[in-house]
Amino acid sequence: MSDTMHLTLTDRIEEPGNIIRLRFARADGAPLPPVTPGAHLDIHLADGALDLWRQYSLCSDCSQTGFYEIGVLRDPNSRGGSEAVHRLAQPGTVFKVEGPRNHFPLTETAAHTVLLGGGIGITPMLAMAQRLHDLGHDFTLHYCTRSADVTAFRQMIAAADWRDRVVFHFDDQPAEQRLDLARDLPPPAADTHLYVCGPQGFMDWIINTAEAAGHRTANVHREYFSATVDTTGTSFEVVAQRSGLTVTVGPEDTIAKALARAGVKIEVKCEEGVCGTCVTDVLEGSPDHRDKFLTEDERADGTMICACCSRACSKTLVLDL
Ligand code: FES
Known part of the structure; x- marks a missing residue:
C-alpha cells in the first residue's frame, strides 16, 4: 500500500500495569505524515513463523510531527500480538508500519466532550485530551483501571496542562470513587459527544447505558481494540461478481478465507x-453483521460487510470483487 513506512523504535518506556509506551520516528528524523486524535497505526509483527498486523491507537500529541507514540498492554489472553510487541520492541528495531488511519475521529465542534478510557483504552483519549485542551474546549476524561498501582501514563497525565480535567476511577476503591454512569455521564444534548475505548464489557456497559439515557448513537463514539466474535453459522454462497466466481462459506468458515x-x-x-481493513461492498443479499466496526447506519444500509467475520442472512451474497 502507498502509506507503508519503515519506522525506527527510538524509545521504549515501561509503564505500570504491563504496558509499554513506544516511540517511533523516521531513521533520518524527517517529519511524519500528519495525524489527528483517535488515529491508529497498523504495525507489522514478523518473527520466524509469526506474520501479523496489529492496530494501536496513537497516544502522542498530534501537533508533534517528529514521532508517533503508542501504548501496548502485554495481554496473555491475546492472540499473540501484544506478546510479540513486548518481545520485539527493542530500541533501534525497524518496523513496517501503515497509516496513520482514523476511524475514531474527534468532533471538534462539540460544546462538551466526555472521554471514557478503560485500561489500555486510555491511549486515544490522551491524544484527544491534548487536542481539546489546545482548542480551549470543555471536556472531562474519565480513566478507569483496576488499581492505582497498575495505572499507566500517570506521570504523563500529571505533567499535562489538562491534568485537572482527568478523573481517575480505580476498581479497588470505595464505590463512590468508581465510575458511576448515573452520576458521571452528562445529560444528553445534541452538542455533547462521548468517546469510549476499553475492554469490550466496559464499552458495552457505557454505550448501552448512554444510549438508554437518551444519548444519540451518532454522539457515542467507540473504538474497539479487540472483540470476541462468533464467526460460525449456517452455510451460504458468496458470488465474487467481477471475478466471476462463486464459493460456499461453510459453518466454520469465513467469507475472506473461502474466497482466498x-x-x-x-x-x-x-x-x-x-x-475495517476487510470491508467489502455488497451488491446483493443481506449481511449478517458480526463486526464492531461498521456504524448502525452502515449496517442498516446493508451495502458493506466485514469479510473477516460477518456472514449472510440470505442464501447468497453478491460482493463487488
Ligand atoms: S480484518 Fe479487521 S475488520 Fe476484518
Whole structure:
C-alpha cells in the first residue's frame, strides 16, 4: 500500500500495569505524515513463523510531527500480538508500519466532550485530551483501571496542562470513587459527544447505558481494540461478481478465507471485526453483521460487510470483487 513506512523504535518506556509506551520516528528524523486524535497505526509483527498486523491507537500529541507514540498492554489472553510487541520492541528495531488511519475521529465542534478510557483504552483519549485542551474546549476524561498501582501514563497525565480535567476511577476503591454512569455521564444534548475505548464489557456497559439515557448513537463514539466474535453459522454462497466466481462459506468458515482459497484475496488484519481493513461492498443479499466496526447506519444500509467475520442472512451474497 502507498502509506507503508519503515519506522525506527527510538524509545521504549515501561509503564505500570504491563504496558509499554513506544516511540517511533523516521531513521533520518524527517517529519511524519500528519495525524489527528483517535488515529491508529497498523504495525507489522514478523518473527520466524509469526506474520501479523496489529492496530494501536496513537497516544502522542498530534501537533508533534517528529514521532508517533503508542501504548501496548502485554495481554496473555491475546492472540499473540501484544506478546510479540513486548518481545520485539527493542530500541533501534525497524518496523513496517501503515497509516496513520482514523476511524475514531474527534468532533471538534462539540460544546462538551466526555472521554471514557478503560485500561489500555486510555491511549486515544490522551491524544484527544491534548487536542481539546489546545482548542480551549470543555471536556472531562474519565480513566478507569483496576488499581492505582497498575495505572499507566500517570506521570504523563500529571505533567499535562489538562491534568485537572482527568478523573481517575480505580476498581479497588470505595464505590463512590468508581465510575458511576448515573452520576458521571452528562445529560444528553445534541452538542455533547462521548468517546469510549476499553475492554469490550466496559464499552458495552457505557454505550448501552448512554444510549438508554437518551444519548444519540451518532454522539457515542467507540473504538474497539479487540472483540470476541462468533464467526460460525449456517452455510451460504458468496458470488465474487467481477471475478466471476462463486464459493460456499461453510459453518466454520469465513467469507475472506473461502474466497482466498478460490484465489480472490481480501486484505485482512485484525480478523475480529474491529479494524475495517476487510470491508467489502455488497451488491446483493443481506449481511449478517458480526463486526464492531461498521456504524448502525452502515449496517442498516446493508451495502458493506466485514469479510473477516460477518456472514449472510440470505442464501447468497453478491460482493463487488
Ligand atoms: S480484518 Fe479487521 S475488520 Fe476484518
